[in-house]
Amino acid sequence: MATSQDTKTVFSKALDEFFYGMAELAGFSVNVFKEGIKPPYEFKEVLNQCYEIGIKSFVLVGVTAFILGLVLVMQSRPTMIEFGAGSYLPAMSSISIVREIGPLVTALICAGKIGSGISAELGSMKVTEQIDAMEVSGTNPFKYLVATRILATTLMIPILTVYADFISLIGALTGSNIKDDVNVHFYFNRVFEALHYTDVIPSFTKTFFFGFTIGLVGCTKGYNSKKGTEGVGKAANVSVVVSMVGVIIIDMVVTQITSMLGYL
């Protein structure tokens, strides 16, 4: 009896937290749009943030993408050969990489690296009154700190995804070359032959949503973090979890929509 009661409260608490979190995100994004679309725009700061995001993540994204491409081929090669489909290896890897692995890996890595960074940075700025200091210097923190970061992640995750796709395909090529001898020219011909715009467009479109989610969650959690060092740490932590789950849910929804449109 007591346990069912406990489960109930735990469950309703989690539900409360979920809806509270969603409301928080929604309210925050409304504010960002309201403030962000008004001039003057902070172009310089957006570029600055794009650069930061690129610098911070391109090595990590590159290495991970390469390894995943390599591993993908090494693991699927025996099965594909067994079914006599060895020659489909480039096509298979290109579709899995462009449709799923590239976008998802880039988004998850950036959720961990960029999202937590944004949230910790804004959180500690808030706690040490640096955001207040910006405000008294006549700078709207929603524009200068938040809108710029969200715009930067929304622009940079797609760019990083294209880069990850490319590196991952090279990883796959390397994987194919461990056992076989695949010509680079031949390989990329097969890769691009296999790709249709129905593969590329949905998977490229979803990366914008991934980027937006990572930026929005990171900024919201950081900006609203509780006072104190613990609050800042917790904000960074929660932002990673929430944006990762968000990315996966968006991925699922986009896949459903593409499938409904008959593109799968």
Place this chain on the structure above:
Amino acid sequence: MDTALNIAQGVSVAAQPAIEIAHLRKAFGSNVVLRDFNLTVQNGENVVVMGKSGIGKTILIKCIIGLIKPDGGTLRVLGKDISTLNHRDLDELRMRIGFVFQSSALYDSMTVRENLEFPLRRDRRNKISGNIEDHVREALRNVGLENAIDLMPSELSGGMRKRIGIARGLILNPEIVLYDEPTTGLDPITSEEITHLILELQKKYKTTSIIITHDIDLARETANRIVFLTNGIAYMQGTYDELMNTTDPEIKHFFKR
């Protein structure tokens, strides 16, 4: 006729107080910090606000600059009602006000130079003519820290941070400066330098200031008027001598006389 009108207007503008606070109210839940606070600060006046720790002094000046929204009352700063301003006008007004944070609030990812450049670069009025670098150096010279220009805030001592915070607050030559405990944690010599800096600014630029402090020397030297804040009201106002010689037990207790 026209000239007479202009002169009359000129007089009326000059006579307008820099800050007018009426019936200001601010509470956090059941903790009523400001109950019915009234204060008028004339142009060019230095008003020192004193009162026990946690009584609401910082909250008061944060209301003045619009960082905290009061629950009630009116606040007119440089002739503008803070609560009716839109974001843009509020930002413009804020550029005419210098704010020195109790915690310094330096941007810790920027060097000292960048900290001081920030308000200059954000200033849409482009009032500051000439070289940004010269301006930054002069601001640092004023607080005696010219050679700290390329350090990060984490490399500064507490007192140095405080002085950089003051330099940043003053860098736009504001018409009003709100100082939150500018000398707390500084040695007597630096405190005296800060005191002189405040006086000099008042003389040179006719700045109006509200200075929050526990530093009796600073209060004596800079205050045209001292306001004693307690129980959410401006409990007593007067010159330094008036407050020192009062028979009011609360104030006597505060100054330990």
